[in-house]
Structures are given as structure tokens and as C-alpha cells.
Amino acid sequence: GEDVEQSLFLSVREGDSSVINCTYTDSSSTYLYWYKQEPGAGLQLLTYIFSNMDMKQDQRLTVLLNKKDKHLSLRIADTQTGDSAIYFCALPFGSSNTGKLIFGQGTTLQVKP
């Protein structure tokens, strides 16, 4: 079945770039999403990329998609302490039209001052 994998933890210094990686098994997804979860809160849609794109840039965020390797990454430039959160990648679940998403386990980003 579909699977989405992320590393669990990343620690960076303030001002550095952060790169959060995600690999997946299902290649039929049309959109791929990144969500951010701040402590004690729900998930907030951060950005997304359409499957026919290789890259999408949105201010400090860059999403890269390598469909051949089934690899998605989120780069945060000039990482700030306010970026400390859990980041989830998510893909539509298979080919069903239910709106279901499959989520990675989430990567906890720790930003040190």
C-alpha cells in the first residue's frame, strides 16, 4: 500500500537553511502538500506542489519534487525560531476520490538561537 516516510527530527541554527525530506511510494498523486504544526495546535497548510512541477518557491519556502525518485523536499531559507514546529508531508490516498490524505510521521524542526 501507499507509504510516506520522513525523518523524525532536524536541528538547525537560526539563520541557516533547513531541508526536510519526504519519500513516498504512490506515484499517482496530483498534489503533494506540506503542513506545519506548531506546539499544541492543529495542522496548517504551508504550501503544496502540483505533480507536473519540479519546483515551487514561495518567499522563504522552496519545494522540490523528484518524481523519478519519488522524493519531495521542503527547504526553509534563513530559518527562524518561529519555524520550530512539526512538518508533515501529505499525499492524496491512492486513486480514490475521497479526499483522503496519507501523512508522513512528521519531522520535528528544532531551531537553535
Add this chain to the structure above:
Amino acid sequence: DVKVTQSSRYLVKRTGEKVFLECVQDMDHENMFWYRQDPGLGLRLIYFSYDVKMKEKGDIPEGYSVSREKKERFSLILESASTNQTSMYLCASTMDGASNQPQHFGDGTRLSIL
């Protein structure tokens, strides 16, 4: 902006109690979802609903039921709460299943079963 509202941020209940978690969305979304989130396990889908009175089991439905009597409201029910249901519960909604729209989440309910 889509607003998904969960009725409680924190809830403490006792083992064996019947527990209701409520979720309301204000954007006329067709599909609604209930997840639980546990450290290291990510989000696991409990149930989802694609229309009023329609529901489907997710990955971990055991010990839970749901109710969708009105389009905007999706309730999660713990029939007889147990300590292993202590978790963070997240509700989400999306426009429908065909348009590949993202899911929008509530702020979560942190439920403790004593």
C-alpha cells in the same frame, strides 16, 4: 478562510465513560475526517465522512464511532473510553474528494482518559 472548530481544546474523562468530540466547519465542505495523533506515529485516520449520514472506517476505527447528521458537523464518539485512547484528536475537512483540495484542520482536542 476555512474555519474548522473543535469544541474542546482539552478534555479529561474517566475510563468507561462515553465521550463526544465535536467538530464544525463553515465552508460547506463535503468531506470530513477524524484523526488521532500520537508521538512517532504521525496522524492515523479513524473515520471519515463524504456526505451527510455517510461514513467510512479509516485505519483505526476500533473503539470509535461517528455521526454526521448535518453537513457542517462531524462527531467522534468513544463508546466506552479506555486509557489507550488518551491522545490528540484532530478534525479536518475538504471541499470534496474529486478536486484534490487540501484538508483544513481544527486546533485539536487533547483528550486524557484516567
